[in-house]
Amino acid sequence: MPKKWFQNWFSSPYYxxxxxxxxxxxxxxxxDNLCAFLKPQPEAKLLDIACGRGRHSVYLNKKGYDVTGIDLSNSNIKFAQQFENESLQFLVHDMRNAFYINYFDIAYNLFTSFGYFETEKDHLKALSAFNKSLKKSGILVLDYFNSEKIMRHLTHQEVKHVDGIDFHISKKVENEKIIKSISFEHKNKEFSFKEEVKAFSKKDFESMFNQSGFKILNHFGDYSLNPFDEVKSDRLIFICQKNND
Structure with a gap:
């Protein structure tokens, strides 16, 4: 079975x-702002879903918390494992599958690490898995881009020069997805990758949270936790609680 774009791209050194x-x-x-707002107990167990190379997990652990980071990419987890200690661990795991049932106090899914899948069923499956991982009344923090603003201000073509590589980036909206195509040449080889992320609106999330057993407690529009504004905000950040019905 061919690998999905996110399996290829997120595991690539070029990402x-x-x-x-x-x-x-x-x-x-x-x-820091999330911790000040949520005030996790000192003994809280935290889950970082789609943790990448672990920068959020490592910092949460430095603040004294017991943290587990999961990611689909073997290479990302291998990199992150150098930071492991008694209260910090990293594991390869697909977010669509249940993990440590009723175990965590807070789960984080940060920096638009969602919206990758082809079907709503898979997105709901992932949110339901997040729900199962949480203890009774556990909290989910989901940080997404504000797709409304992105679609209004789409940069269709740009070139980014990084470490001697010219990354040619084009963006478009198609089939309710924001699609970013990335092509470049390195060491006389041509490379091309894609990012395809669903243009979920606030309404879409409200529906998915409801279906997967969460209630929304708060939502914010940036990393300072200012109110969300559909036109101006860069982010769409949800604080949700596991329903105990």
Missing amino acids: HILYHQRNDEEAEFFI
Whole structure:
């Protein structure tokens, strides 16, 4: 079975070259604000879903929490495992499958690490798996881009010069997905990758959370946790609680 785009691209060293400027300062600022808002108990168990190379997990662990990071990419997890200790572990896992049932106090799915799948069924399956991982009344933080703003201000073509590589990037909206095509040449070889992320709206999320056993407690529009504005906000950040009905 051919690999999906996210299995190829997120495991590629070029993904990390293109996006290495995603600064840790911003990630830490967001985590600090979330911790101040959610006030996790010192003994809280936290789950970082689609953790990539583990930058959010590592920082949460430095703040004193017991953290587990999961990701589909073997190479990402292998990289992250260098940071492991008694209260920080990383495992290869598909977010659509249940993991450590009724175990975590808070689950994080950050930096648009969702919306990759072909069917609504798979997205609901993932959210239901998040739900099962949480203890009674556990909290899910899901951080997505604001697709409404992105579609209004789509940069159709751009070239990014990073580490001596010219990344040619084109974007379009097709079949309710925001599709980014990335092509470049390196060491006399041609490469091309894709990102295809569903243009989920706030309404779409409200429906999916409802179907997968969550209630929305709060939603925000940026990493400072300012109110969400469909026109201006860069992010769409949900704080949800596991329903105990």
